[in-house]
Amino acid sequence: MQLAQHSSGKHSTQINQHSKLLIVEDEVLFARAVMRQLQKAGYECEHVENLKDARSIIKQFTPDIVLLDMRLPDGNGMDLLLEFVAKSIAVIVMTAHGEISDTVNAIKQGAVDYLKKPIDLEELLLSVQKAETTVIQSNSLDYSRQRNAHATEGVELLGDSGAMQSVKAQIKRIAQLVASDTVPPTVLISGETGTGKDVAARLLHLSCANSDKPFVHIDCASLPDDLIESELFGHEKGAYTGALNTRPGLIEAAEDGTLFLDEIGELPLALQAKLLNVLERRVVRRIGSTKERAVPARFIAATNRDLHEMTLVGRFRQDLYYRLNVMSITLPPLRERAGDAMLLAQHFALQTSRRYGLVANPTFSQEAVRMINSYSWPGNVRELRHQVSRAMLLCHESQITETDLALPMTGKSVNIDDLTPLDVAERTILLQALAEANNNVSEAARILGITRMTMRYRMEKHQIVMRP
Structure with a gap:
């Protein structure tokens, strides 16, 4: 039995209680000793002695991790390794000296x-723990990819205006410039x-050759300051x-897909230099690591701020802006x-109606159409979607x-030119x-930092009245 006992005492590392391990080893006494140690640490274990039984047991017992001997009675463990890897099962191989x-x-x-045999129990548990971490990270990234894949389904920039046709043409042209x-x-x-910057980013991703790769959306404004670097x-x-x-960080998670840095203007100055290094050298280094990892991802950034103006006042790095x-x-x-x-309003009304099982073909009154076409929509498409969805639910x-x-x-027509x-x-x-503020006057006054009375006065001055 090739098992070396360690003298340092009981292993204290905390292990995931739900992980399942399969030991494929023909030396029964060795395998049983490993099983006892792993079960004591909280793992659910099974043991088989050959390739045939391993292939049979995984039909009922799906392991997270496999301890695989490379020399088995009915063949080479390499054949089984390839099968496990194809099923996204983490494999730790066990080899004798000289192999x-x-x-x-x-x-x-x-x-x-x-x-390497003889195997140290402490080393074995540490190796299993590391493999378990790899499995957790892989599952997390797989979930992220699936979530983002669903987020890109049916993405479309709606609009027939000349301005939107120009945007669509730009996206198509940029997509064609990129070779794999x-x-x-x-x-x-x-x-x-x-205005739909996130939709444009997803559409650009879907229009390129890497559309089947991950799309990772990072909202720089919502990440906590103490965690954003990590x-x-x-x-x-x-x-x-x-x-x-x-x-691994989100930059690594994007792999050879697309990394979308939303609200890039909110990124702290200290991290702007680090991001610039990633863009210039196409490598990333984790906190606490000396190893650099390649970054093949496409970078898309979005902002509602004037980044050029921000560079002039020292709030955004000029070199990063140009990059x-x-x-x-x-x-x-x-x-x-x-x-x-109006085109968007009809789309959002139909979308809401279908989602909640309302009328088949919602319509708008003539006055509603006039209001939609004459309103300035300061909140843009997002405001329009919210107001129409709300109206669809209330009508x-x-x-x-x-x-x-x-x-x-307005109470009466206002000529902007005047x-x-x-x-x-x-x-x-x-x-x-x-x-x-969703038309709440008090909340709007709070947003602007003025009193409710001042807000009312300014609304009357500009003939802004609230409809019931």
């Missing part, structure tokens, strides 16, 4: 680790909040307090997309009326605040 060529070949074929064997150029998507770049076990396991802005797409606000508002019949829409409208630039800016700010 170096088998070990190297096994690692090349997908084994996560190898152990070249480093893809970075793309910067700019536009006001709610989330992006990953970390090694023990790199800092709380880093209990090695974890991101290799190819650029600007999404127009909805008020500049003549005719698209009592198949037709959406102006009352259902409840838009903040207003001063300052008046236009103030009116737009008021409407945008009301949209963000």
Whole structure:
């Protein structure tokens, strides 16, 4: 029996209680000793002595990890290794002294680790724990890929206006520029909040040769300051307090797919330099690691801020701005997309109706159509979707009326051309605040940092009244 006992005492590492292991080993006494040790650590184990029984048992017992001997009575363990790897099962090979060529070949074929006989129990448990971490990370990334794959299904930029036709043509042209064997150029998507920058990024991903690869969406504005570096770049076990396991970052998770950095203007200055290094050298290094890993992913960034203006005041690195802005797409606000508002409204009404099992063919009253076409939509497509979906849920019949829409409208027609630039800016700010506050005047006043009385005064000045 080739089993070396360790003198350091009981192993204290915490192990996942639900992991299942299969031991494929013809030396029965050795296998039983390993099973006792693993079961004591919380693993569910099974043991077989040959290839035939291994192939049979996995039909009922699906292991997370396999301890595989390379020399078995009915063949070479390499044949079984390939079958397990194809099923995404982590394999640790066990080899006798002098079988170096088998070990190297096994690692090349997908084994996560190898152990030389006689095997140290401490080393075995550490190897199993490392394999378990690999399985958890792999499952996590698989889930992320599936989730993002669903998020890209049916993605479409709706709109027949000239402005949107130009955007669609740009996306098509950028997609055609990228060959699968070249480093893809970075793309910067700019536009006001709610114009559909995330949709444009997903459509660009789907239009390229790597559309079957991962699409990883990172919202730079929502990542906590104390975790953002670890989330992006990953970390090694023990790199800092709380880093209990090695974890790849989201940049690595994108692999050879697309990494979408949404709200890039919110990225802290300290990390902007690190991101620039990734873009320039196409490598990433986890926190606490000395090893650099290749980054083949395409980078798409989006912002509703003026990054050029931010570089002038020192809030965004100029070199990173130029590196991101290799190819650029600007999404127009909805008020500049003549005719698209009604097209989108009909789409969102039908979408909501189908989702909640309402009327088959929702329509809009003439007054509702007029309101949709004349409203400035400061919140853009996102505001339109919210208002129409809400109206669809509230309307009592198949037709959406102006009352259902409840838009903040003017009491009489306002000619924008007659207003001063300052008046236009103030009116737009008021409407945008009301949209963000879902037409709640008190909340809009809070957003703007003014009193409710001042808010009312400004609304009256610009003839903005709330419909019931």
